[in-house]
Amino acid sequence: MNEFRVDVYQNEYLPQGASEVNAIVTVTATGEGVVAADEPAAEVIIIDCSGSMDWPSTKLKAAKRATAAAIDALRDGVLFAVIAGTHTASIIFPYEGGMARADAESRKAAKQSLTRLRADGGTAMGEWLRLAARVFDSRSSTLRHAILLTDGRNEHEPPEKLARILEKVAGQYVCDCRGVGTDWEVGELRRISETMLGSVDIVAEPAGLEADFKAMTAASMGKKVADVALRLWTPQGATVKFVKQVEPTLVDLTARRTESGPRTGDYPTGSWGAESRDYHVCVQVEPAGVGDKMLAGRVSLVSAAGDQLGTRGQMLAVWTEDTVLSTKISPEVAHYTGQAELAEAIEEGLQAQRGGDVETATAKLGRAVALAHASGHEDTAKLLANVVDVVDPARGTIRLKRAVSAVDAMTLESRSQVTKRVGRQSAAEEEAD
Incomplete structure (x- = not known):
């Protein structure tokens, strides 16, 4: 049977009065899996x-x-x-x-x-x-x-x-x-x-x-386990702002929640083989005092029958007056926030270009070029180069091409939701920091 591991990446430290907890949840499925003989694919x-x-x-x-x-x-x-x-x-x-x-x-x-x-x-x-x-x-x-x-x-x-x-x-x-x-x-x-x-x-x-x-x-x-759901528990008084798959593609699962218990909801993830996916979970909690620590969320994977699959991850919140701790942005959260902005900039830029709004198209697609360059998303950068002339990728300086083929525009649009996984530090690198 497939085994699921849940890893949570976040900066758990919040400034006094803050209430929003963000985390990237990486789910990794390993193993050969078993499909019952009487219920084939x-x-x-x-x-x-x-x-x-x-x-x-x-x-x-x-x-x-x-x-x-x-x-x-x-x-x-x-x-x-x-x-x-x-x-x-x-x-x-x-x-x-x-x-x-x-x-x-x-x-x-x-x-x-x-x-x-x-x-x-x-x-x-x-x-x-x-x-x-x-x-x-x-x-x-x-x-x-x-x-x-x-x-x-x-x-x-x-x-x-x-x-x-x-x-x-x-x-x-x-x-x-x-x-x-x-x-x-x-x-x-x-x-x-x-x-x-x-x-x-x-x-x-x-x-x-x-x-x-x-x-x-x-x-x-290659899929071995069907109808897997991401289960999220949150404490009394908390509100789930969103749950989104952010890798390998962007999919907003927030509205797909089904209640599965007190303060607990399940979000569908479909079928799994041996693979890994990332999810951005955002929870709003009631602010606590400086030095207080809270379990802001608990994440696990469950089968269609409601059985837990593999390990469970925790989202934490710790309130501090130390601005060095509270202002440090989780690189995982920052990366995928940028990936979502990249997809949005492409969508809005292409729409403006189709509508003849040169100013908006230039601004949005220029922003997309800068984001693709900053995140190392080479595939998207190449697709953007088919639609715009790139002058300075770091600054996002571009010129709209006079003629863009329908194939190039539709390829960019159809693949705009495909994301690039964040490069994570090794344990040794984190200790060196």
């Missing part, structure tokens, strides 16, 4: 088959090849199905509906069924997600993962319908979303992926789909 692949997938025809052809590659990457025994999405949704495989168990015969039949996929009709992603939930419910499975591929916007159902369906299916499975080409909306797919605790990314050229589908399926096959 389950995979659903959702392929956009709207009319636009045939313009050019290479999109649907590439989607078929990518789906076949994903099917080949499934472990023996994994339950799986393929859904074709248009303004409705239908199960392409297995023919009788439900899910099939992966083996040589079923893989061959599934790949043969892909020849029946045709591009025709509209786009109603809510219907696709709802059918996927029904397919998952047709068989008993613990680890549920879906891949959703589209090339367009959700034009054939109202936004409020998609919102209702997302609210209903949230927590039932994890869904990674991919947009092929440049005619889809990043914000739309991000809402789906964040609700379903998955990822979103652009595949600019259809030829890139096969490798991406293989990678997503391999990552899914």
Whole structure:
């Protein structure tokens, strides 16, 4: 079974009268994990088959090849199905509906069924997600993962319908979303992926789909524990301001809290393999006197049954008159606060650029360049350089490019929530300080 370790990074010292406690909580899962034989993993692949997938025809052809590659990457025994999405949704495989168990015969039949996929009709992603939930419910499975591929916007159902369906299916499975080409909306797919605790990314050229589908399926096959929640206890009189995943991507979990006991709430984190993630937890407590010490929060990981998984971490608050102690900023907290600001600056800068607001776009994207440079986020810095001409990265001095390709702008936007892990000192380095 996977083992979970919780480490808390913070500056516990607060000046007199202060009430806000911030901490970065690192959760590390190790071990091989065990999936019960009677409840295997389950995979659903959702392929956009709207009319636009045939313009050019290479999109649907590439989607078929990518789906076949994903099917080949499934472990023996994994339950799986393929859904074709248009303004409705239908199960392409297995023919009788439900899910099939992966083996040589079923893989061959599934790949043969892909020849029946045709591009025709509209786009109603809510219907696709709802059918996927029904397919998952047709068989008993613990680890549920879906891949959703589209090339367009959700034009054939109202936004409020998609919102209702997302609210209903949230927590039932994890869904990674991919947009092929440049005619889809990043914000739309991000809402789906964040609700379903998955990822979103652009595949600019259809030829890139096969490798991406293989990678997503391999990552899914590496998950061993499903429905893990971050459990947070806080003392009487405390208020949770927010709980956010800050690495590997930014996801605000604050509104996803479910009460699990007195002054205790659970925040969904989805499925885990052998990996590590960081969370920013902010708690407001009642100020105490100088010299007083308080347990401001207790953090652990729990299973769907409520059992604690691994170790538990503590958030502390100590009030002091020593300004040297109280003004020292936790490097972990500072780093991820900057990463959140970086993502926000990119989002606002691109929006201003699309709207023709040159002044705001220059200010925001310049700030993003400076933050990416300061945090050593080289990947984001490279993406920004495709959108702006960088004059001085340290100062954030830039010039907007006269012409920016849709691919470059959408790649920057879709990956703006991807963060870089803070570099932490070794114990020896901390002692030297």
